[in-house]
Amino acid sequence: xxxxxxxxxxxxxxxxxxxxxxxxxxxxxxxxxxxxxxxxxxxxxxxxxxxxxxxxxxxxxxxxxxxxxxxxxxxxxxxxxxxxxxxxxxxxxxxxxxxxxxxxxxxxxxxxxxxxxxxxxxxxxxxxxxxxxxxxxxxxxxxxxxxxxxxxxxxxxxxxxxxxxxxxxxxxxxxxxxxxxxxxxxxxxxxxxxxxxxxxxxxxxxxxxxxxxxxxxxxxxxxxxxxxxxxxxxxxxxxxxxxxxxxxxxxxxxxxxxxxxxxxxxxxxxxxxxxxxxxxxxxxxxxxxxxxxxxxxxxxxxxxxxxxxxxxxxxxxxxxxxxxxxxxxxxxxxxxxxxxxxxxxxxxxxxxxx
Numbered sequence: 001x002x003x004x005x006x007x008x009x010x011x012x013x014x015x016x017x018x019x020x021x022x023x024x025x026x027x028x029x030x031x032x033x034x035x036x037x038x039x040x041x042x043x044x045x046x047x048x049x050x051x052x053x054x055x056x057x058x059x060x061x062x063x064x065x066x067x068x069x070x071x072x073x074x075x076x077x078x079x080x081x082x083x084x085x086x087x088x089x090x091x092x093x094x095x096x097x098x099x100x101x102x103x104x105x106x107x108x109x110x111x112x113x114x115x116x117x118x119x120x121x122x123x124x125x126x127x128x129x130x131x132x133x134x135x136x137x138x139x140x141x142x143x144x145x146x147x148x149x150x151x152x153x154x155x156x157x158x159x160x161x162x163x164x165x166x167x168x169x170x171x172x173x174x175x176x177x178x179x180x181x182x183x184x185x186x187x188x189x190x191x192x193x194x195x196x197x198x199x200x201x202x203x204x205x206x207x208x209x210x211x212x213x214x215x216x217x218x219x220x221x222x223x224x225x226x227x228x229x230x231x232x233x234x235x236x237x238x239x240x241x242x243x244x245x246x247x248x249x250x251x252x253x254x255x256x257x258x259x260x261x262x263x264x265x266x267x268x269x270x271x272x273x274x275x276x277x278x279x280x281x282x283x284x285x286x287x288x289x290x291x292x293x294x295x296x297x298x299x300x301x302x303x304x305x306x307x308x309x310x311x312x313x314x315x316x317x318x319x320x321x322x323x324x325x326x327x328x329x330x331x332x333x334x335x336x337x338x339x340x341x342x343x344x345x346x347x348x349x350x351x352x353x354x
Contacts, residue, residue, distance in 0.1 A: 001130050001164065001165075001166075001167040001240065001241040001242050001243050001329055001336040002240040002241070002326060002329050002330060003025045003236060003237065003240045004156065004164060004165070004236050004237070005017065005168075005237070006240065006327050007157065007161070007172075007324070007327065007328075007329075007330050008156070009157065009159060009327075013029065015022040016156075017104070017208075017237075018094075018153065020109075020155060020156070020208070021093070021209070024093065024094065024151045024152065024206075024208045025090060025093050025208075027146070027148045027151075028042065028043040028143075028206065029042040029043055029044055029092065030042055033164060036092050043089070043093070043137070043138075044082065044086045046091055046136075046137055047081050047082050047089055047137065048082055049084075050132075050137060051075060051078035051079060051082060054071050054074045054078065055070070055071065055075065057197065058198055059071060059074075063128050063132055064129070069200050070115070071149075071254065073110060073111055073115070073127065074096060074111070074115070075119075075248060076111075076233035077107065077111050080106070083168070086104075088103065089182075090335060091103060092105065092204070092207055093206065093207055093208060094207075094208050094209075095141060095207070095209065096209055096217055096238075097195070097209050097210075097230060097235050097237055097238050098230065098238070100204060100207055100209060100210060101229075101230055101252065103157060104196065104201060104204075105208070107203065113200070114127075115127065115129055116129065116130040116133070116201070116202055116203075117130050117199055119223070122191060122201060123225070123338035124199045124225055125199075126199060126202065130199070130202045131202075132202050133202040133205070133347070134198055134202035134205050134282070135206060136220055137203075138202060138203055138204075138205040138206050139205075139206070139213060140198060140205040140206055142206075144192065144204045147185065147186060149188070149192075150173055150186035150188045151186065152211075153173055153190065153213050154173055154186065155189055156218050156267070157214065158171050158190065158213045159172070160172055160173075160331075161271065161330045162215075162330050162331070162332070162333050162335075163190075163213070163214050163215035163217075163218055164212065164213065164214065164236040164330060165212075165214055165218040165236065165241075165275075165279055166215060166217065166218050166281060166284065167176060167241075167329060167330060167333070167334060168215070168217075168284065168285075168288075168333055168334055169215035169216075169217055169333070169337045170215075171188075171189065171190035171213055171214075171215060171216075172186045172188075172189040172190065173186055173187070173189070173190070173214055174186070174187050174189065175187075186266060188216065190210070190213050190215065191213075191214050191215060191218075191219035191220060192212065192213065192214070192217050192219070193209050193212040193213075193214040193218065193219040193223060194210050194211070194212070194242055195209075195210055195212055195235055195236075196228065197225050197226070197227065197228070199225050199226070200227065202311060205276075205316070209237050212236050212237075213291075216273075217279075217284070218279050222278065222279040222280045223278060223279055225237070226278050228278070228294050229248045231272070232272065232274050233273065233274055233275045233278065234270070234273060239270075241275070241336070242326065242336060243267075243269065244266065244267055244268055244269045244270045245264050245265060245267065245275060245276065246264075246265050246267065246339040246340045247262060247263070247264055247265075247285070247292075247336065247340035247341055248263040248265050248340065248341070248344060249261075249262055249292050249293070249341050249344065250342075254289070261286070261289070261290055262282075262285050262286060262288065262289055262337070263282075264276055264281055264282050264285065266305050285337065288334060289336065291334070292337060292338075292341055295321055295341065295342065296342075296345060296346065298317075298318075298346060299318060299342060299346070300345070302314055302349075304315075306348075306350055315350070315351065318342065319351070321335075321338045322338040322339040322342065322352075322353075323335055323339075324352055324353070324354070326339075326354055341351050
């Protein structure tokens with residue numbers, strides 16, 4: 001619920017991310033021992049190979065609907081990626097979300113969406129060409145299995161951190177010792193959300209800024225293949241949910257009555273935003289109503305300790321439910337909700353919520 005950059009405890013988060021993206025590019029493009037030529041398994045060599053393949057009979061049959069004109073358009077797509085020493089291919093892998101948005105526009109001038117997917121019974125389904133991109137060229141499954149993938153999210157400090165979309169479910173990366181080999185390997189207990197869905201945009205399947213660590217609820221159960229765009233949804237590398245929304249509980253709770261609703265209020269900084277609608281945050285957070293009411297009741301019950309010898313212990317007890325610093329919101333489940341609701345009732349700013 002804050003930008004991933006804010007969550008990072010590094011001196012220059014933007015440069016840190018840029019360096020991580022570069023290391024991701026290097027991992028996708030290993031070189032020969034001489035350090036000059038790229039291995040045949042590298043992404044750029046694979047793209048060059050398929051650029052050459054597009055004129056072949058088998059390619060035309062298998063991936064271009066047996067249509068030479070379509071195959072030539074595919075050839076133009078690969079040429080777009082590898083021209084000028086792979087300039088657009090590298091931008092596709094390490095480009096920021098706004099750069100990916102621009103690339104998407106350029107690519108859809110070469111190929112229309114029907115080249116990548118078709119709609120069957122109101123659901124998108126990849127074409128053979130789309131499957132080629134997702135499973136062989138921008139091989140997401142291979143990336144997901146790679147230990148580099150886990151190391152990437154370790155460096156992003158998602159060892160024991162909540163989902164940046166909902167701040168409710170905990171994401172974990174754990175070291176597992178193999179019983180057979182006795183070797184230690186990292187295992188990531190998290191989903192990877194593709195902000196630009198990989199069924200609509202399979203060429204963004206391993207783009208660094210399109211790989212969002214998330215929980216299963218947000219990624220698979222609610223978002224699924226919904227179309228997310230930068231002008232309609234909050235991208236965790238570009239914006240903070242915290243800047244555009246706040247949680248609110250009915251003030252009848254302060255009077256000792258039971259509240260019947262947790263509200264998520266849009267600050268009107270992004271009036272057309274669909275994020276909370278598409279990942280069902282309002283409905284999901286209603287299950288936390290009892291927790292929120294209990295927190296408010298605790299504060300009301302013991303606020304008489306303010307100014308007494310028990311003031312510090314009371315403050316510490318309240319701080320256990322949320323971090324003082326906004327930058328640590330993702331470290332505690334429902335910290336954003338707890339901060340907002342307590343700020344709502346803490347009219348003297350005793351809890352020092354920034």
